[in-house]
Amino acid sequence: MTWTEVPFLQALRDVSGGNPKVPKSEFRDSGVLPVIDQGQGILAGYVDDPDLAQRNDLPVIIFGDHTRCFKYIDFPFAVGADGVKILAVEDGFDSRYVFWFLVSLDIPSAGYSRHYKYLKDFSVAKPPLAEQKRIAAVLDQADALRAKRREAIALLDDLAQSIFLEMFGDPSVDSRGFEVRELETLIAEGDRINYGVVQPGRHVEGGIPLIRSGDLGRLGVDRSSLMRIAPDIESSYSRSRIAGNEILIGCVGAIGEVAIVSADDVGSNVARAVARVPVAGDVDREYLAAYLRMDFAQHYFTRELRTVAQPTLNIKQIKSAPVVFPPSHLRTKFAERVRSVTQQRAVHVTHLAALDELFTSLQHRAFSGALWDHGALDEAA
Structure with missing residues (x-):
């Protein structure tokens, strides 16, 4: 299947200008308005002033000009001061589809230089809007499965520490005197x-x-x-x-x-x-x-x-x-319990790797216009 491709600037527009920007020194651990910067995590911090909210219609796509990270944002936020590009999709495009398309791109690294200039050189595949929504829905489903696996892995990582605290107390307060x-x-x-x-x-x-x-x-x-x-x-x-x-x-x-x-x-x-x-x-x-x-x-x-x-x-x-x-028998007992957690973690890591591989395959097939078996996701899960 061959789809129309349009230049990047006919699919997205840079709407970064005119928005207040929050320097990192003003980020807080909590507040009324989340701050989005160009880092790997979704949230960089918070501010308490709602007047600092960015002024474009939502959703928007954030691009880290230095980091090459993309984020899909559909809630009010303030903009971090350094290297944040705010992109809005043009008419005829589904915003989730465009987000996943951008994530699939191989943008060359220029170190800590700016990368938007490279992004503008790409063309964006433009299938019919209904097909865009179908592609976005399938990729959303696949990514949700990955997110559940990552959450399970994080919980298992926390479990090891919980086991330690249960057995030996908190070392910061020397609660057991070991x-x-x-x-x-x-x-x-x-x-x-x-x-x-x-x-x-x-x-x-x-x-x-x-x-x-x-x-x-x-x-x-x-x-x-x-x-x-x-x-x-x-x-x-x-x-x-x-x-x-x-x-x-x-x-x-x-x-x-x-x-x-x-x-x-x-x-x-x-x-x-x-x-x-x-x-x-x-x-x-x-x-x-x-x-x-x-x-x-x-x-x-x-x-x-x-x-x-x-x-x-x-x-x-x-x-x-x-x-x-602690005494040897307690160390051994703790190690045995952690070993069990590690084995469970290994299973989840293996499943996550398979889901990552599936997701990459779906991206490739989606944006090359190929069709796929809709049962593939159920089988992978």
């Missing part, structure tokens, strides 16, 4: 917490796997796209080579992300942005990793960040991280 030890005291004898390879060079096919901070996750190390480095470079960093008794902590980029290494990771090395934490044999790694993911541990990491070129968590701060250390 021993608190610095992380450095939980390290395997004769070893130490350390960074990895500083200058890994270029990717080398068949080289030694290098674990970077972006490879860390709750399910362990994601080995699907590991960088590989030359053996002669890696050999100079034998001290950070994975032995199998470690947890890994992100120090730059994915700061505070924690992963437990598996047998598959043995022999790999880690990047400078990752701290290798070799755990003593009598310390349950699952307990320690789960503890370090808790809000109170993450808040410690955030407070201790140092900024030179970019925010960095230093080894000194990691060594000094306080760890609530």
